[in-house]
Structure formats: C-alpha cells, structure tokens
Amino acid sequence: MVVRWLIGFVLLITALPASARLFEADSKAYGTSKMDIVGKEVERRERSSVMDITITKVGSSVGSSFFLLCSIRRLAQLRGPYRSVAKIEDLPKRGQMLVGFLKTADEPLSTIDAALSASHPHFAVVDLDQFAPVCDLSKP
Numbered sequence: 367m368v369v370r371w372l373i374g375f376v377l378l379i380t381a382l383p384a385s386a387r388l389f390e391a392d393s394k395a396y397g398t399s400k401m402d403i404v405g406k407e408v409e410r411r412e413r414s415s416v417m418d419i420t421i422t423k424v425g426s427s428v429g430s431s432f433f434l435l436c437s438i439r440r441l442a443q444l445r446g447p448y449r450s451v452a453k454i455e456d457l458p459k460r461g462q463m464l465v466g467f468l469k470t471a472d473e474p475l476s477t478i479d480a481a482l483s484a485s486h487p488h489f490a491v492v493d494l495d496q497f498a499p500v501c502d503l504s505k506p
Contacts, residue, residue, distance in 0.1 A: 389415070389444060391437035393430075396504065401425030405437045414466040414479040415441060416458060436501035439494040442467055449495050452478065455488040 389407040402422035409416035417438070424430050442448040448467040452475055457464045466478035471491055475482040483489065 389441045391433075391440065393425075393433050396433075398425070401430055401433065403430055403433055405434060407441065408462070411479060413477075414464060414482070415445070417441075417463045417465055419461055419463055432497070432500055432504070435492070435494075435497055436504060438465055438492075439497060439501050441465070442494055450491060450493050452482050452484075452489070452491050454482065454486045454490075457481065457486065457488070 450468040452466040
C-alpha cells in the first residue's frame with residue numbers, strides 16, 4: 367500500500383510541467399569564481415514571486431547587480447510575456463525580494479499583488495527590455 371502511494375507520488379512530481387517548477391539562478395553557472403550569488407524562487411503567486419537572494423561573494427557591484435537583474439528578467443520571461451517588473455527588496459523578509467510581473471510599466475500594483483506598495487522605501491519598477499543587450503550576452 368505504502369509503495370503504491372510512493373510510486374504515485376513520484377509519478378505526480380515527475381509529471382509536473384517545467385513551468386510549475388520554481389526558478390533558480392546560480393552565478394557559478396557562468397564559470398567565474400569572483401561572484402557567488404544564488405537567487406531562488408521560494409514562493410510563486412499568480413502574478414508575483416518571492417525570491418530568496420543568497421550572496422556569498424559579491425565580486426563587482428555592477429556584475430552582481432546585472433546578474434540579479436538578468437536572473438529576474440529570465441524569470442519574467444518564463445512566467446509570461448512581461449516587459450517590466452515591480453520589485454521590493456527585503457520583503458517579505460530580509461534577504462528576499464518580492465517581484466511583481468507587469469504587462470505595462472504603469473499597470474496598477476493592486477492588480478498584481480496586495481503586498482506591492484509604491485510607498486515602500488525599497489520599491490522600484492524596472493523595464494527589463496532596456497537590459498536585453500547585456501542579459502542576452504551573458505547566458506550560461
């Protein structure tokens with residue numbers, strides 16, 4: 367009985383589509399030892415994701431910023447045809463980032479996620495297409 371339940375569970379998990387798996391980006395995939403950053407999607411909501419950001423070694427501040435930005439851009443592409451994101455750092459807790467996926471840069475935040483607030487001190491809206499040339503060059 368337990369074996370049949372276990373087999374059914376394994377079959378269910380392996381049958382999940384790739385889009386249902388949570389996103390992860392690791393800077394070590396780029397082959398550099400100067401930076402060690404991992405961004406993991408730890409919660410997926412309808413139009414937003416909570417990312418856990420672990421920075422072991424920064425490398426250059428510009429390089430690490432672009433790594434995180436390009437990782438969020440890849441996640442937005444996987445989630446749908448989103449050109450912009452609204453992000454709040456250190457929300458829901460320190461070391462995490464709430465990322466809302468916007469169809470347009472001026473889309474009302476209330477339609478995305480109730481936790482998104484433009485009045486939060488670490489809030490930003492980012493047009494991801496403006497970073498496409500840099501991000502497209504730096505694929506692992």
